[in-house]
Amino acid sequence: MSQYKGTSDYIVSKELQDAVNVSLAIQRPLLLKGEPGTGKTLLAASIAASLNRPLLRWNVKSTTKAQEGLYLYDTVQRLNDSRFGDGNVRDIKRYIKLGKLGEAFVAPEPVVVLIDEIDKADLEFPNDLLAELDEMRFYIPETNEEIKAKHRPMVVITSNAEKELPDAFLRRCVFHFIEFPDVEMMKKIVAVHFPQIESKLLQHALNKFYELRSRTDLRKPPSTSELIDWLHALVSMGVNPKLIETEIPLVGCLIKKDEDSPKVKRSSRSAH
Amino acid sequence: MLLPFFYTLKALKIPVGTHEWLTLLEALSQNLNDASLDRFYHLARSILVKSESLFDAYDQAFLICFKGREGEFKAKEELLDWLNKIVDPNNRPAMPDIPQLSLEELRKKFLERMREQMEEHHGGSHWIGTGGTSPFGHGGAHPSGIRFGGPGGGRSAVKVAEERRFANYRNDRILDTRQFKVALKRLRKLDRVGPQDELSLEKSIDATCKNAGDIELVFEAEKKNQMELLLLMDVGGSMDPYVELMDGLFSAAHSVKHFKAFQHYYFHNCIYSKVFTDMHRRDSIPLDDIFKKYRKSTRIIVVGDACMNPYELFSPGGAIDYWEHNPTAGIEWLKRVRQQYPNTVWLNPEPQGFWDHMTIQAVKKQIPMFPLTVDGLTEAVDLLRAGNTQLA
Numbered sequence: 210m211s212q213y214k215g216t217s218d219y220i221v222s223k224e225l226q227d228a229v230n231v232s233l234a235i236q237r238p239l240l241l242k243g244e245p246g247t248g249k250t251l252l253a254a255s256i257a258a259s260l261n262r263p264l265l266r267w268n269v270k271s272t273t274k275a276q277e278g279l280y281l282y283d284t285v286q287r288l289n290d291s292r293f294g295d296g297n298v299r300d301i302k303r304y305i306k307l308g309k310l311g312e313a314f315v316a317p318e319p320v321v322v323l324i325d326e327i328d329k330a331d332l333e334f335p336n337d338l339l340a341e342l343d344e345m346r347f348y349i350p351e352t353n354e355e356i357k358a359k360h361r362p363m364v365v366i367t368s369n370a371e372k373e374l375p376d377a378f379l380r381r382c383v384f385h386f387i388e389f390p391d392v393e394m395m396k397k398i399v400a401v402h403f404p405q406i407e408s409k410l411l412q413h414a415l416n417k418f419y420e421l422r423s424r425t426d427l428r429k430p431p432s433t434s435e436l437i438d439w440l441h442a443l444v445s446m447g448v449n450p451k452l453i454e455t456e457i458p459l460v461g462c463l464i465k466k467d468e469d470s471p472k473v474k475r476s477s478r479s480a481h
Numbered sequence: 482m483l484l485p486f487f488y489t490l491k492a493l494k495i496p497v498g499t500h501e502w503l504t505l506l507e508a509l510s511q512n513l514n515d516a517s518l519d520r521f522y523h524l525a526r527s528i529l530v531k532s533e534s535l536f537d538a539y540d541q542a543f544l545i546c547f548k549g550r551e552g553e554f555k556a557k558e559e560l561l562d563w564l565n566k567i568v569d570p571n572n573r574p575a576m577p578d579i580p581q582l583s584l585e586e587l588r589k590k591f592l593e594r595m596r597e598q599m600e601e602h603h604g605g606s607h608w609i610g611t612g613g614t615s616p617f618g619h620g621g622a623h624p625s626g627i628r629f630g631g632p633g634g635g636r637s638a639v640k641v642a643e644e645r646r647f648a649n650y651r652n653d654r655i656l657d658t659r660q661f662k663v664a665l666k667r668l669r670k671l672d673r674v675g676p677q678d679e680l681s682l683e684k685s686i687d688a689t690c691k692n693a694g695d696i697e698l699v700f701e702a703e704k705k706n707q708m709e710l711l712l713l714m715d716v717g718g719s720m721d722p723y724v725e726l727m728d729g730l731f732s733a734a735h736s737v738k739h740f741k742a743f744q745h746y747y748f749h750n751c752i753y754s755k756v757f758t759d760m761h762r763r764d765s766i767p768l769d770d771i772f773k774k775y776r777k778s779t780r781i782i783v784v785g786d787a788c789m790n791p792y793e794l795f796s797p798g799g800a801i802d803y804w805e806h807n808p809t810a811g812i813e814w815l816k817r818v819r820q821q822y823p824n825t826v827w828l829n830p831e832p833q834g835f836w837d838h839m840t841i842q843a844v845k846k847q848i849p850m851f852p853l854t855v856d857g858l859t860e861a862v863d864l865l866r867a868g869n870t871q872l873a
Binding site: 288 | 498501508523528532686
């Protein structure tokens with residue numbers, strides 16, 4: 210079986226790589242947790258690229274129901290057609306639309322399915338998918354048809370821990386918690402985005418960034434994606450690296466909560 | 482060797498079941514850990530543990546079971562290594578007086594001896610240890626033995642476990658804003674309210690059928706959370722060490738937007754005839770007004786250490802602030818609050834070990850009390866969620 214080894218645009222830790230391969234080998238969904246901005250969603254794209262499989266993305270929202278991932282029966286359309294006599298109303302199949310999971314099951318080749326931010330949905334949402342993820346098949350009573358996976362898709366699920374997931378669901382997953390990258394790892398990640406960044410600027414910026422991260426009084430500490438944005442801004446504005454030592458230029462890229470910005474300003478002033 | 486690990490995990494309250502265990506065995510049988518303890522650490526963790534809050538407990542269990550036993554895993558690694566080395570059997574010096582063993586025999590004997598051996602052995606010809614002519618161990622002389630042990634390079638799993646980097650993610654530690662939110666989000670009561678703008682499929686079909694097939698669309702109001710929550714917080718004095726914690730709970734409750742109504746008030750040590758709208762206790766609102774303003778089904782969360790001088794709770798006029806003359810004792814006011822709002826809980830930031838304090842005990846009798854931790858808040862929310870049916 211092919212193994213996941215990371216891609217050139219996505220830096221992956223050894224542990225995460227192992228977790229992906231375990232989930233591939235034992236064919237269980239991979240559940241990813243971690244701070245926002247640690248690359249949970251991007252991982253699925255990287256797996257798909259590395260294994261050369263298509264990626265199907267199912268973005269979960271607070272109103273999403275489990276059923277929508279399997280199939281939708283468009284009754285309103287059918288009612289409408291029956292009234293105005295459009296097409297063959299007797300053919301229910303015409304009104305069955307497969308969801309992302311359904312699409313993955315019928316795909317002629319193995320695919321990667323991303324169920325993004327599963328915790329956004331209702332508390333019961335994961336429970337409604339238990340059997341489908343276990344057996345990788347479901348039944349459409351309307352057409353008396355069973356949709357069965359031709360190839361078990363690799364399922365990646367991300368969660369921001371907004372809601373706790375049910376135990377029965379967790380039992381079926383391989384779990385990985387993406388830790389916040391340390392300085393060395395971060396340098397590698399930055400290198401992917403900015404291969405030519407000035408080393409002095411990077412060093413100063415990283416120092417400031419980790420200093421902010423280590424503070425406990427911030428409501429929302431900056432994350433990787435904010436660091437990348439900040440670096441991008443610093444580079445394109447041509448900020449002098451020396452300036453970063455004494456203050457935080459373009460602080461709006463890093464600090465997003467209005468309660469936090471006075472705190473940061475106060476401390477950078479007192480450092481003078 | 483692995484079964485004790487399973488039970489240690491269970492003993493440390495990690496919810497592992499047979500399902501996970503069989504999955505792990507399946508993964509091991511596919512040799513996904515590559516016979517290494519380091520990778521076993523991560524492999525087992527990703528399969529057995531499903532929350533970062535349990536990683537610390539996992540680290541502890543791992544230390545209990547595998548610390549000092551790294552060699553057993555390495556053994557297999559080196560066994561394979563050794564297999565590669567002896568392609569040419571003539572390479573070895575002849576030692577006719579010691580029986581040579583085949584790899585299978587050797588492995589069998591090795592595992593057998595592993596089970597039997599309870600202590601260190603050095604020298605001798607039987608046990609695993611250093612020196613001697615036993616086929617197992619290192620520093621000895623045996624033509625076809627297994628050498629194992631010795632320092633490994635890099636960060637071993639045991640070392641990673643020893644760092645206990647995940648101690649901060651534990652559930653029973655005092656919680657942060659995010660975890661407060663997770664717990665509070667479960668507090669909800671869905672009812673259909675507002676404009677009728679959601680198409681009800683079932684009712685539409687029903688109505689259409691009754692209408693002899695002429696389409697009739699039925700709309701319904703959306704489901705919305707009808708939960709009302711009041712947060713009453715003790716400020717000042719003995720609560721000062723918990724300011725950050727209170728701040729966390731407050732901002733969590735504030736940002737959980739799904740409550741129908743959310744309001745917060747402050748008090749000092751005990752609730753008397755009024756509560757305050759600001760932290761400095763300058764503007765107040767009489768408790769009677771609160772009673773009028775909020776319905777009986779409102780859920781109340783009181784946060785305070787309930788630790789005070791007994792007269793503040795039991796005597797009329799005992800309030801700690803001199804301008805707060807109270808003809809009715811504090812405990813009576815607490816009783817009234819509970820009577821008015823049967824769904825009231827008290828969260829106490831004091832560690833549970835200190836709860837034998839007289840006033841804490843007295844308050845606890847009036848209002849169900851929970852520690853201000855993730856687990857405590859979850860329990861409290863469960864109680865609030867269920868609601869008091871007799872008085873609803």
